[in-house]
Amino acid sequence: MAADAEPVLPWEEDMNEMEAADLMDWMDVVVLIDPLGFGDSVLLEVERDASPDIVSTEVDDGGEVIPMTGEANMASPDTLRDFITFTARNYPADRFALVLWGHGGGWYGLCQDGLLALQLPDLAYALGAATEEMGRKLDIVIADSCAEGVLETMYELREAADWYVGSEMTVPAQGLRYDLVLDSLSRDRNVSPADWGAHICEIHRVTLYFDSWSATMATFDLGALDGFAGSLEALSSSMEGYASIYRGALMGVLLQTAASDLVEWYLDMGDALKKLASSSLPLEVRYMAFETLLAYDALVYDFELYANPFEDDFDTVSNYTGAAVYAPGDDAMDELYGALSFSGVGWGDATSLIRSDEPTTVNQLGPDVTYNDTDGDGELDEAVLHWDLDCDRYVAWVFSQTDEGVQFVGSFESDLPSLAIGGVAGDLTVSASAWTQGSAVSHHGVNIQLTRTVDVCVRVISRDGPVGDGLNVRIWTAHGPVGLSHTGDMFCGWILVPDEAAFGDLLTVEVIGTDGEVLAWNRTYVQGTEIMLEICLVKDVDDPVGTQFLIPAAALVVCAIAAAFYVRDEMRRRGDKP
Known part of the structure; x- marks a missing residue:
């Protein structure tokens, strides 16, 4: 708990909340506190207590975490490294959660101590060194700080932790309700780190709702971060390349994107991707933005949002999606952005060029x-x-x-x-x-x-293997049916694209009996240079009932599942509970 900075944070209240929690004997909560002042840092093992006094046991670390001066430097990576390794060694556990508590400044750093803050490269070093000594990753890292739900911070953590919880906007001084957070863990010893993170996000939203504060908090799957970063890198490279002739349109997207309330150029990542995908920019930029948005959805495991309708920022907060990202320009302070691991993704290079004063060049003639x-x-x-x-x-x-x-x-x-x-x-x-x-x-x-022909081959099979005698197979296109010829154990033919069907069209393939009855059918999309398909006949060919409802029923189930995922995702984005 980095409390040695102005404005003063209420660390005593949070300690009392921890002591008031329903702590189980299988839970160890160890807290390093550096209050305002010098020589008063303390390491505590939280003890259960309902009184307003702090009664937790002081831990003798033998100078391993707190130096002999009694003052721990919370902005030092060595302090964080030593705290984690000391705790892991003396309080062995199956799972480890780290809470970073104090003032936060997005990519500038967190855990402020005086005028200094723990820089993100130092955070990466501390966690990397600690987890290397532990021989394992941390299960979850929780940032109880302002505007640390940012991609720059989680990118530094990706090698040292599996899950991350943070808010993309400022957090009230009281922060998380630690009694509720710890109670949610004590009620379910087997809860996964991801679901416990989701509980924490929900607690934060509900707590601030009753305090009339807007709130956002998300749980991130750090295992999905590299995949997302790869998609964002390709998008950023395209944006940077097109900045010369589309600087105005790209700048318009950045200006329209919902921004964090910390500083002007912290932009909501999901909102930026949505606006890029729906813009008038080149089609490949919009396509890459959509692909990156899908990867972003995999990164955000849970997102809780409450936008206070009585606040001026209601419309902005309503467009938050979980994570923010800084869009650096070309001023002196932003030059430090290059020291971050995330700078290698290229997003900062793209936004710096877009935000620059360089004139837009003339779009030369096309081909x-x-x-x-x-x-x-x-x-x-x-x-x-x-x-x-x-x-x-x-x-x-x-x-x-x-x-x-x-x-x-x-x-x-x-x-x-x-x-x-x-x-x-x-x-x-x-x-x-x-x-x-x-x-x-x-x-x-x-x-x-x-124009091109697409070859079509359909195999009709029953319990006894491929069948063909007495059957016909046809494909329904937008322009009518196309019959296939029986060759060996396949029905083959071709369709002409785009005369008979267009790329991406959904075609219906039917198996017809001798009396003209549809015995079974399936559907396929027009893609590539050939279509290969199997259709199953559960009953014999001469059975009067047929099986035309077997495959459609499965298709309906798939559609229902897809619709359920869509609805659940939309509810999750709004902060509702499915």
């Missing part, structure tokens, strides 16, 4: 388009883009418009000004760009149409 019939079947199956520009590389991201929305088809790249697009088909939208020294100098959307 001309020609078509080829590469296989001599009379169908145009290749488009060639040609730029009249001298650049380092030329890129085409290809998308198809489907009933479910725009779908990514593939990407093509060349170091020559002529770029061939083939192996795909349909009415396609191409995001075409030319690049020099890592920056886009030209970007344009180009509509093309390519």
Whole structure:
């Protein structure tokens, strides 16, 4: 508990809450406290007590944690390392939770001591050294501090802990209700660290609701952080490259994103990704933002939110999604951002360039388009883009418009000004760009149409193996049925894209008996160059009942599960309980 800083934090109240908790004999709670002043640091083992006095037992650490001066420097990584290793060695346990208590400043640091704070690289060092000596990770780290639910902090923790709890906005001085937090653990010894973190988030939201404070707190799966960071890195690189010609649009997204109440440029990550995905930026930027949003959803295990409708920031808080990220500019203080591990993801490089005063460059002319019939079947199956520009590389991201929305088809790249697009088909939208020294100098959307046959093979099987005699198989497209020919143990044929079906279309495949009755059916999407499908007949071919309801019932179950996950996710995002 880093309490040796102004404004004063009520550490005595939190200690009394811990002592008031229903502590079990299998729980050890050890607290390092550094109150305001010099020479008064103390290490306590919490004892259960209902009085207003602090009665917990003082622990003699032999100078291992608190030096002989009696003053622990809470901004020092050595203090945190020594506290963790001493506690783990003297209080062995199956699970370890670390609470970082005190003033927080996002990526600037936390656990303020006087005018100093524990910097994030030092936090990473302390936890790395401690967990190496322990021979294991911490199960969960909880930040009871302002605005530490930020990606920069959790990125430093990812190698040393499995789960993390923090708030992306400022936290009232009273912080967490430790009696309720510890009671939620004592009631269920087998609760997982993730679910205990979710309980803590709920306690925080409910407590501040009754105190009329807006509140956010989330539990993060640090095991999902590298996957998210990889997606964000690709998105950041694209944003940085397009800043030269789309600086205004990118800056508009940053300015519209819900910001933390700590400082202006702490932006809610989920809200930023949503706005990028729905912007007018190049299609690949929007696609990458959507993919990153999916990875972000995997990172945020639980999110609790209460936006006080009587506060001025109601609309902003309502758009929070769990984690914030800083968007550094080009001022002197932001130069320190480069010392963070998270800076390697490239987000800061992108936002620094977007926020800079460099002028937007003119978007150069886009490519001309020609078509080829590469296989001599009379169908145009290749488009060639040609730029009249001298650049380092030329890129085409290809998308198809489907009933479910725009779908990514593939990407093509060349170091020559002529770029061939083939192996795909349909009415396609191409995001075409030319690049020099890592920056886009030209970007344009180009509509093309390519035609291609997609081979279709269907195997009909029963309990006795593949069947075919006496059956017909047909595919229903938007333009009507297409019959398949029986060859060996397969029914084969082809459809023409986009004349008979479009990329991403959902097709129905039916098995027809001799009397024209549908015996079974399945569905498949138009993707790739071929469709391979199996349809099961549970009953004999000449059975009058058929099995046409078997597969649809399974499909309905899948749809119901998908809908349930969607509803649960929406409720979780709002802070409701399913």
